[in-house]
Amino acid sequence: MNVAKNARVAFQGERGAFSEEAAVKLLGEEVTLVPRPTFDTAFSAISDGFSDYILAPIENSLAGSVHRSFDLLVDSRLNILAEVIIPIAHNLIVAPGGSFDDIAVVESHPVALAQCEQFFSAHPKLKRIATEDTAGSVREIVRAGDRTRAAIAGRRAAEIYGGVILREHLEDNRENYTRFLLLSESPDMPGASAEGGDKLSLVFQLDHRPGALYHALEPFARRNLNLLKIESRPVHGQPWQYRFYLDLQASRRDSEVAAALAELEKLVVDLRILGSYPAAPRPPVQKPLQKADRAEISHKS
Numbered sequence: 001m002n003v004a005k006n007a008r009v010a011f012q013g014e015r016g017a018f019s020e021e022a023a024v025k026l027l028g029e030e031v032t033l034v035p036r037p038t039f040d041t042a043f044s045a046i047s048d049g050f051s052d053y054i055l056a057p058i059e060n061s062l063a064g065s066v067h068r069s070f071d072l073l074v075d076s077r078l079n080i081l082a083e084v085i086i087p088i089a090h091n092l093i094v095a096p097g098g099s100f101d102d103i104a105v106v107e108s109h110p111v112a113l114a115q116c117e118q119f120f121s122a123h124p125k126l127k128r129i130a131t132e133d134t135a136g137s138v139r140e141i142v143r144a145g146d147r148t149r150a151a152i153a154g155r156r157a158a159e160i161y162g163g164v165i166l167r168e169h170l171e172d173n174r175e176n177y178t179r180f181l182l183l184s185e186s187p188d189m190p191g192a193s194a195e196g197g198d199k200l201s202l203v204f205q206l207d208h209r210p211g212a213l214y215h216a217l218e219p220f221a222r223r224n225l226n227l228l229k230i231e232s233r234p235v236h237g238q239p240w241q242y243r244f245y246l247d248l249q250a251s252r253r254d255s256e257v258a259a260a261l262a263e264l265e266k267l268v269v270d271l272r273i274l275g276s277y278p279a280a281p282r283p284p285v286q287k288p289l290q291k292a293d294r295a296e297i298s299h300k301s
Contacts, residue, residue, distance in 0.1 A: 003027055003053065009182075010034040010045030011055045016135035016157030018088060022180040023055040026084040037132075043072040046185055054078065054183040060088070061177040063111050065231060073183065073274065074203050074233070074243060080275025082182040083199070085283055090116055090152050090170040093138050093163040098147040100166050105129050107137040108152035116152060116170040138163045177283050187275070197277040199228070200248045200257065204268035205241065213244070216267050219260040225250050252276045 009031045011019035020033055034051045036042040045051040056069045073080075090112055094103065106113070106120075107129040113120075120126060131137045137151035142161045151163070158165050206212040220227060226249035235241040250257045252273075265271045 003031065005030050006032050007053060008032045008034050008051040009053045009055050010036050010042050010051035012036055012039045012042040012057075013133045014136040014139055014157075016138065016154065016160040017133060018086065018154055018178060019055055019057060019180065020135075021154060021156050022057075022084050022086045022178070025086055026055070026082060026180070026182060027053075039068045039072055043069075043076060043078070043183075046078075052184070053081075055180055056183060057178050058083075058181050059179050060111070061175060061179075062115060062173055067233065069181075070231070070233060070245065071236070073181070074245070074272075075236075076183075078183040078185060079187040080181050080201055080277055081184050081188075082277050083179055083280045084182070085177050085179045085280045087174075087283060088115075088171065088176040088178055089154065089168065091155060091158065091165045092119075092150055092167040092170055093141070093153055093158045093165055094150045095142045095145050095147060096162065096164055098150070098164060098166070102147040103150045104148040106150045106152060107131050107141065109134045109137070112152045115172060115176060118172045119167075119170045135160070179280070181275075197275075197279075198249065198251050199279040200250045200252060200276050201246070201274040202248075202261075202272060203243050203245045203274060204264070204271040205235065205243050206268055212267075216244070216264060219263040219267075220248065220250075223256045223260055225257065225260060249279070 009023045009027060011017065011023055011033070013019050013035060015033065015035055023031060023033060034045060036045055042054055042056065045054055056073070057066045058069050059065045103126060105127045108131060110130040112134050113128050113130060120128065134153035135157035138153045138157040139161045141149040141151045142163050152170060155165065157163065204216070206216060217227065227246065228249055229247040231245045232242040233245065235243055252258065
């Protein structure tokens with residue numbers, strides 16, 4: 001993905017967050033990373049003058065959609081330029097000098113804690129503490145130097161803050177991936193066409209009438225266009241009204257796609273194309289961790 005050298009990329013979280021890892025994977029190490037404390041401040045980073053792009057999580061293969069990101073995207077005028085998918089591997093991290101026997105509490109984001117149920121079931125004496133951010137948890141336990149505290153986060157967080165990884169792959173399911181979107185106020189990547197890409201994301205509202213959703217999807221089905229995802233979200237300020245978000249395996253350069261969109265526009269309310277962009281490669285299927293593998297990993301320190 002080509003962006004200007006030292007382009008500023010905002011993300012929600014602290015340095016070392018999975019969002020930062022995704023930004024580096026997509027754009028390279030030369031971008032300027034701009035951590036923001038909340039999703040709201042991340043999504044306003046361009047208009048506030050802090051960044052040129054925003055990298056936001058949109059869905060996790062286990063936890064589902066990141067609703068706050070979705071709502072902020074739809075309410076904004078931002079455009080999707082690209083997507084990237086990264087594996088989410090959870091590690092148990094302590095301050096230097098810490099050991100597993102010292103740990104009394106484990107801190108992390110609630111989603112990360114929930115994805116490590118087997119680990120906590122095996123160690124019921126460990127108390128879970130929910131925090132705002134995985135990487136921020138590592139920063140705080142290392143800063144405190146308290147050997148009774150540990151954090152669950154990615155390897156990058158341990159490297160940035162000087163934490164020590166005691167155990168790897170705490171996640172219950174190795175098929176744990178998060179999809180991120182690169183967003184911009186412009187619909188174009190530098191040197192690229194807005195019509196490019198083989199994936200199309202759009203959003204619209206429907207009138208309350210029988211068969212409205214069926215008729216909205218029919219132009220795509222009739223043309224054998226593959227629907228990858230559909231999700232409804234409530235419209236803020238309009239009780240019981242919903243927006244429908246669609247991902248399609250489709251290119252706007254295709255005349256059949258253009259015809260389907262023209263037909264759709266007559267059937268729905270407030271149709272908006274969120275982006276036409278290259279689909280990220282699908283991650284390979286991971287081999288499940290066996291008990292022997294977990295035992296071997298758990299003794300690393």
